[in-house]
Amino acid sequence: MQSMPYYxxxxxTNTSYSNNGSPVPSSVLSTAAxxxxxxxxxxxxxxxLGEAAPATQSQQPPKRKQxxxxxxxxxxxxxxxxDARPCPRCIKYGIAETCVNSVRKERKxxxxxxxxxxxxxxxxxxxxSSLLDSHQPPQPGQPAHQSxxxxxxxxxxxxxxxxxxQYGQPTAYDPYGSYAAAYHKDQMMPQSYVVNPMYQSxxxxxxxxxxxxxxxxxxxxxPSSQQPPQQQQHxxxxxxxxxxxxxxxxxxxxxxxxxxxxxxxxxxxxxxxxTQGASSPAHLYYQQQHHQQQHQPxxxxPSSQQHTPQQQQRHLPDIxxxxxxxxxxxxxxxxxxxxxxxxxxxxxxxxEDEDGSKYARLSQLCTAALHHNSNTPNTTTSDQQNxxxxxxxxxxxx
DNA sequence: TCATTCGGACGGTAAACCGT
DNA sequence: CGGTTTACCGTCCGAATGAA
Ligand SMILES: [Zn+2]
Ligand SMILES: [Zn+2]
Numbered sequence: 001m002q003s004m005p006y007y008x009x010x011x012x013t014n015t016s017y018s019n020n021g022s023p024v025p026s027s028v029l030s031t032a033a034x035x036x037x038x039x040x041x042x043x044x045x046x047x048x049l050g051e052a053a054p055a056t057q058s059q060q061p062p063k064r065k066q067x068x069x070x071x072x073x074x075x076x077x078x079x080x081x082x083d084a085r086p087c088p089r090c091i092k093y094g095i096a097e098t099c100v101n102s103v104r105k106e107r108k109x110x111x112x113x114x115x116x117x118x119x120x121x122x123x124x125x126x127x128x129s130s131l132l133d134s135h136q137p138p139q140p141g142q143p144a145h146q147s148x149x150x151x152x153x154x155x156x157x158x159x160x161x162x163x164x165x166q167y168g169q170p171t172a173y174d175p176y177g178s179y180a181a182a183y184h185k186d187q188m189m190p191q192s193y194v195v196n197p198m199y200q201s202x203x204x205x206x207x208x209x210x211x212x213x214x215x216x217x218x219x220x221x222x223p224s225s226q227q228p229p230q231q232q233q234h235x236x237x238x239x240x241x242x243x244x245x246x247x248x249x250x251x252x253x254x255x256x257x258x259x260x261x262x263x264x265x266x267x268x269x270x271x272x273x274x275t276q277g278a279s280s281p282a283h284l285y286y287q288q289q290h291h292q293q294q295h296q297p298x299x300x301x302p303s304s305q306q307h308t309p310q311q312q313q314r315h316l317p318d319i320x321x322x323x324x325x326x327x328x329x330x331x332x333x334x335x336x337x338x339x340x341x342x343x344x345x346x347x348x349x350x351x352e353d354e355d356g357s358k359y360a361r362l363s364q365l366c367t368a369a370l371h372h373n374s375n376t377p378n379t380t381t382s383d384q385q386n387x388x389x390x391x392x393x394x395x396x397x398x
Numbered sequence: 399t400c401a402t403t404c405g406g407a408c409g410g411t412a413a414a415c416c417g418t
Numbered sequence: 419c420g421g422t423t424t425a426c427c428g429t430c431c432g433a434a435t436g437a438a
Binding site: 064065066067068069070074075077078079080081102104105107108111113114116117118 | 422423424425426427428429430431
C-alpha cells in the first residue's frame, strides 16, 4: 500500500515477469512454452533481474527496466512485455502465436546538432548543474537548442534507406547507398543551424557546402513528412482483442515519420516473413496498415509545421513562386532513388516523367538563380532576410 | 471488478560532437 | 579515436474510461 513504484516491487524477486513468477495465473503459464527464447537481438531473455537491482545503492529508487524489444501486442497495448517470446501477456490472453518482436525503426541519421555545451566533469557541479537546468545563456548566435520549436525540423522528411533490419541485424544495413546522395545534412539540418541567427547579423546566411544542390533537393523534401490527417480508421482487425488498436498518436508518429522508407521496409520484411510461413495476424495487421498508408492519397498538405526548414530557401522569390506552383500538385515524392517505392505511393495523377522534368527544370533554375545571386549579393540577401524575419512562410501563413 | 485505452514520463542507446 | 553529449525512439506506468 505504500507508494511504491510498480516496477520496484514487480521487478524484485518473485513476482517479476521474468522467470515466470509472473502475475499471470500459473495455470495459463503452464501451457506456455518455456520462457527460454533467444531474442532476435541475441540478448539473453532475462536481463532485468540481473542488473535491475544494483542493491549496492539502495537509496535511489531503482530505475524502470525496459525490455529491449516488446512484442507487437504489448507494444500496441502499451503494456509491459518480456524477453520471452510468447510473452506472458500474450500467453495470458491466448494470443501467443501473434507474439512477435516489434520492428524498430532505424534511427535517424544526419541530424545536425548545435555545438555541445561542455559539461565539465564535476568541478563546480553546483554551478554547472544549475546552468544545465536553465541551459546555457540564451545566446542568440547559437543554435540555442534543438528543442526549440524553431529549430527542430519536422523531423526527417522522408524515410530512411530502410533496408532496415531492425537493430538486431547490422549487416543488411546499407548506409543509404544512392540515397545518401539525396539525403544530406544541409537539407535536413535544423533551419536555424543552416541560417544561423548569428550569421544573420552578418548579413548572409551561411549555407552549407553543397547548398546549391540541396536547394533543389529541399523541395521534394518539404511537402513530405506530413500525412493525411487522421482519417484512416483501421479495418476491422482488433477491436476486441488484447491487441488494442494502435495508439493514434503513436500511429501518427510512426506513419508520419516513416512515410516512404518504412513501408518499403515492412514490405520487405513481410515478404521475408511470409516466405518463412510466419504470417501471423500481427503481420496481417501490419500489412493492412501499410496498405492503407499507401493508398492514402497522401495529400501534399503544404502547411502544418513546416515553417521551419524551408525558410532558408525563402530567398529567390522567383523560384519560390515557381516551386509554389509546382509543389501544389506534387504529392510527395522526394524518393531518393525514384525507383524504389515511388510507384506504390504516388497517386495515379501525376506522370512521373512530368515530375522528373519539373525537377530538372527547377534545379536548373535554382542553380541559375544561385549564380545570379552570388553575383548580386546584396539585394537578394536582404530580401530573403526580410522574408525570413517578417513572414516566415508566406505561402501558408495562417 | 476487470479490461482496455492512452498520455506522457522514463530509459536505452545510436549518432553527433569534440578534444587529443 | 575515444569520451561526452544529445536527442530519437521505444517501453510501459498509471489514470481514465468502458464493459461485464
Ligand atoms: Zn509482450
Ligand atoms: Zn507478446
